[in-house]
Amino acid sequence: xxxxxxxxxxxxxxxxxxxxxxxxxxxxxxxxxxxxxxxxxxxxxxxxxxxxxxxxxxxxxxxxxxxxxxxxxxxxxxxxxxxxxxxxxxxxxxxxxxxxxxxxxxxxxxxxxxxxxxxxxxxxxxxxxxxxxxxxxxxxxxxxxxxxxxxxxxxxxxxxxxxxxxxxxxxxxxxxxxxxxxxxxxxxxxxxxxxxxxxxxxxxxxxxxxxxxxxxxxxxxxxxxxxxxxxxxxxxxxxxxxxxxxxxxxxxxxxxxxxxxxxxxxxxxxxxxxxxxxxxxxxxxxxxxxxxxxxxxxxxxxxxxxxxxxxxxxxxxxxxxxxxxxxxxxxxxxxxxxxxxxxxxxxxxxxxxxxxxxxxxxxxxxxxxxxxxxxxxxxxxxxxxxxxxxxxxxxxxxxxxxxxxxxxxxxxxxxxxxxxxxxxxxxxxxxxxxxxxxxxxxxxxxxxxxxxxxxxxxxxxxxxxxxxxxxxxxxxxxxxxxxxxxxxxxxxxxxxxxxxxxxxxxxxxxxxxxxxxxxxxxxxxxxxxxxxxxxxxxxxxxxxxxxxxxxxxxxxxxxxxxxxxxxxxxxxxxxxxxxxxxxxxxxxxxxxxxxxxxxxxxxxxxxxxxxxxxxxxxxxxxxxxxxxxxxxxxxxxxxxxxxxxxxxxxxxxxxxxxxxxxxxxxxxxxxxxxxxxxxxxxxxxxxxxxxxxxxxxxxxxxxxxxxxxxxxxxxxxxxxxxxxxxxxxxxxxxxxxxxxxxxxxxxxxxxxxxxxxxxxxxxxxxxxxxxxxxxxxxxxxxxxxxxxxxxxxxxxxxxxxxxxxxxxxxxxxxxxxxxxxxx
Numbered sequence: 001x002x003x004x005x006x007x008x009x010x011x012x013x014x015x016x017x018x019x020x021x022x023x024x025x026x027x028x029x030x031x032x033x034x035x036x037x038x039x040x041x042x043x044x045x046x047x048x049x050x051x052x053x054x055x056x057x058x059x060x061x062x063x064x065x066x067x068x069x070x071x072x073x074x075x076x077x078x079x080x081x082x083x084x085x086x087x088x089x090x091x092x093x094x095x096x097x098x099x100x101x102x103x104x105x106x107x108x109x110x111x112x113x114x115x116x117x118x119x120x121x122x123x124x125x126x127x128x129x130x131x132x133x134x135x136x137x138x139x140x141x142x143x144x145x146x147x148x149x150x151x152x153x154x155x156x157x158x159x160x161x162x163x164x165x166x167x168x169x170x171x172x173x174x175x176x177x178x179x180x181x182x183x184x185x186x187x188x189x190x191x192x193x194x195x196x197x198x199x200x201x202x203x204x205x206x207x208x209x210x211x212x213x214x215x216x217x218x219x220x221x222x223x224x225x226x227x228x229x230x231x232x233x234x235x236x237x238x239x240x241x242x243x244x245x246x247x248x249x250x251x252x253x254x255x256x257x258x259x260x261x262x263x264x265x266x267x268x269x270x271x272x273x274x275x276x277x278x279x280x281x282x283x284x285x286x287x288x289x290x291x292x293x294x295x296x297x298x299x300x301x302x303x304x305x306x307x308x309x310x311x312x313x314x315x316x317x318x319x320x321x322x323x324x325x326x327x328x329x330x331x332x333x334x335x336x337x338x339x340x341x342x343x344x345x346x347x348x349x350x351x352x353x354x355x356x357x358x359x360x361x362x363x364x365x366x367x368x369x370x371x372x373x374x375x376x377x378x379x380x381x382x383x384x385x386x387x388x389x390x391x392x393x394x395x396x397x398x399x400x401x402x403x404x405x406x407x408x409x410x411x412x413x414x415x416x417x418x419x420x421x422x423x424x425x426x427x428x429x430x431x432x433x434x435x436x437x438x439x440x441x442x443x444x445x446x447x448x449x450x451x452x453x454x455x456x457x458x459x460x461x462x463x464x465x466x467x468x469x470x471x472x473x474x475x476x477x478x479x480x481x482x483x484x485x486x487x488x489x490x491x492x493x494x495x496x497x498x499x500x501x502x503x504x505x506x507x508x509x510x511x512x513x514x515x516x517x518x519x520x521x522x523x524x525x526x527x528x529x530x531x532x533x534x535x536x537x538x539x540x541x542x543x544x545x546x547x548x549x550x551x552x553x554x555x556x557x558x559x560x561x562x563x564x565x566x567x568x569x570x571x572x573x574x575x576x577x578x579x580x581x582x583x584x585x586x587x588x589x590x591x592x593x594x595x596x597x598x599x600x601x602x603x604x605x606x607x608x609x610x611x612x613x614x615x616x617x618x619x620x621x622x623x624x625x626x627x628x629x630x631x632x633x634x635x636x637x638x639x640x641x642x643x644x645x646x647x648x649x650x651x652x653x654x655x656x657x658x659x660x661x662x663x664x665x666x667x668x669x670x671x672x673x674x675x676x677x678x679x680x681x682x683x684x685x686x687x688x689x690x691x692x693x694x695x696x697x698x699x700x701x702x703x704x705x706x707x708x709x710x711x712x713x714x715x716x717x718x719x720x721x722x723x724x725x726x727x728x729x730x731x732x733x734x735x736x737x738x739x740x741x742x743x744x745x746x747x748x749x750x751x752x753x754x755x756x757x758x759x760x761x762x763x764x765x766x767x768x769x770x771x772x773x774x775x776x777x778x779x780x781x782x783x784x785x786x787x788x789x790x791x792x793x794x795x796x797x798x799x800x801x802x803x804x805x806x807x808x809x810x811x812x813x814x815x816x817x818x819x820x821x822x823x
Contacts, residue, residue: 017068031711052093082245109172111193203350295504299476308490319530323537341457362438375421382410498643519563532620634767
């Protein structure tokens with residue numbers, strides 16, 4: 001079964017397998033080839049995402065259990081659809097009550113003697129042979145004195161046993177340490193394989209690796225064959241039985257050896273099973289072709305599409321940059337990133353830094369401990385990618401060598417006084433067969449810590465601080481595309497994708513994106529109108545001066561409202577609170593400033609109702625309605641026709657204005673989408689006025705038409721895309737260079753063409769960029785585009801054209817996008 005187009009569904013107790021099954025007729029009609037499900041294994045109670053797995057041997061009861069999943073898979077097969085499942089190899093949930101995670105419960109009870117002790121990435125030496133648990137609301141003595149920890153008996157896993165309870169936390173008592181009735185709680189705790197402490201003491205207490213800085217997610221060591229087998233057995237059984245057709249791997253950078261893991265998974269899975277990795281690629285970084293996978297989950301494609309469509313004309317970029325400078329933000333994103341990384345390392349990743357320092361001290365005992373720690377911090381801050389691709393027990397690849405050299409060079413430049421310590425660390429960043437355990441451990445841990453520093457420092461801090469053009473502040477994105485983005489970047493990425501990752505995913509929205517594709521499209525469209533942008537910014541700064549809120553925050557606020565429109569205020573409120581706290585400047589998740597938060601929310605509420613900024617935003621949206629339409633459709637057409645497999649996030653087949661999680665997990669109105677697809681099909685594509693259904697607009701209908709038409713084309717004629725080359729259309733004039741992004745996909749005559757008995761076929765894709773400047777220049781005029789000989793049909797309008805020079809104005813008269821097919 002060819003993977004021609006996936007559809008991402010967020011599974012949780014309010015949308016389980018039977019709910020997904022009910023949507024299969026619609027999704028099949030839309031043209032989807034594969035459902036793409038968030039994690040399906042048993043997660044913590046009430047989980048809305050599934051990444052907090054507690055049991056690898058069960059499919060989630062809340063989703064419908066194994067029976068529900070088998071019903072979904074069987075019905076999907078009836079519609080000739082497959083299923084891709086999200087896999088979480090890096091971590092498990094560490095939540096209350098602790099016995100829900102049986103392997104972890106065994107470790108808490110029996111310590112290093114537990115049969116599952118090797119499952120989890122625990123630094124036993126740091127805890128004196130005990131697992132540190134900073135879960136208390138105060139110091140241990142105070143908590144005990146207040147009687148908050150009690151002795152009880154409870155039936156757990158079918159056995160009645162003594163436990164210690166601290167509110168919702170239930171902890172085991174090791175055999176032989178129960179003491180008599182006169183024994184104190186403190187006496188019993190002192191004999192356990194875990195050590196309780198205040199949550200404020202986590203830096204000195206935590207001795208297990210986490211997922212980023214989340215204490216409730218403990219790292220799992222799938223590099224150990226027995227652990228891999230135990231944690232993947234059920235999913236692999238379902239794969240071999242034909243119920244799961246592909247896997248998406250969550251956060252592979254957290255693993256000790258991602259390439260080794262992927263190789264093990266490939267060998268264990270059914271032959272031909274595609275595996276995609278959630279890999280964030282930075283700048284010019286490329287996924288190593290040695291990784292045995294189908295490619296990434298598509299953030300790199302998202303960045304390439306944005307690079308092609310963002311208007312970088314000096315008249316635009318200069319105005320946007322000036323407005324941000326006037327708002328008082330850092331002039332360069334590099335300044336913001338450096339400050340954010342340092343803050344995250346200092347405030348959130350202390351336990352990880354301490355573990356690296358312990359290993360480094362053991363490997364380099366002659367070094368001064370404090371200076372060694374400072375050198376490690378510089379290395380963490382200097383990393384420019386999520387990992388340097390260093391593999392245990394393997395010679396350093398040229399790619400890894402370059403990444404390490406870059407990091408050490410940046411660290412030395414930042415702290416030349418740490419030259420001796422950095423030189424001492426250099427050899428132990430590369431694990432060798434004969435290395436001492438401490439050095440080998442340091443090398444692996446450094447790789448595993450770079451990812452959290454990047455993610456928390458850039459995506460979850462800088463992107464909530466640096467607001468020059470927030471549509472560029474996206475997972476895997478580049479805020480500096482305003483300075484250098486161009487169609488050439490898209491073409492370079494697409495050629496590489498076609499050559500090395502022909503079925504790598506191409507995404508526009510995911511469960512992790514900061515803003516949905518259409519929110520970004522609206523902001524990018526208005527950004528192409530310097531006059532409107534400057535007016536919104538001017539009024540923003542005036543209003544900021546009237547209230548006690550910093551200008552950069554107000555700059556984020558008005559762009560957000562511009563992007564999402566008039567959404568219910570509770571949604572905007574939840575987003576702003578998250579944005580303010582993630583920024584870590586005026587408030588925070590812990591010990592935040594509630595008064596500042598309230599001032600921002602009050603101001604936001606006034607803006608959404610009335611006032612000069614409200615009016616300026618409305619005027620900008622009205623003036624740029626055509627540009628927003630062009631941007632929404634251009635993004636979608638590119639996603640659906642570029643090399644790779646397009647992944648449609650739930651609901652985004654129409655205009656979906658969502659913000660960061662949990663806003664993007666809201667229920668999808670499938671009844672409305674079913675009715676709209678039916679109406680669109682009845683209206684056809686021949687340029688007629690598109691229908692509106694309920695609250696869904698003509699632009700919703702147009703995006704639905706584009707999505708369904710192209711997904712169906714991909715599914716019905718996969719050889720046009722999966723077995724096709726990629727050739728950019730070279731612009732013949734400055735006008736076309738500025739305003740047309742185009743390429744041709746030509747069937748290569750490979751195995752798919754042979755299988756379908758078709759030897760010819762081309763698809764030419766055209767989208768409009770910078771439509772405001774195009775209109776100001778008088779439109780397309782007499783500009784022409786050469787089409788190869790033969791008959792061409794625009795599948796989005798039904799219009800036909802003969803080969804030769806065709807006026808671009810004719811090609812793009814009905815819609816600002818065209819997909820011309822020649823069979």
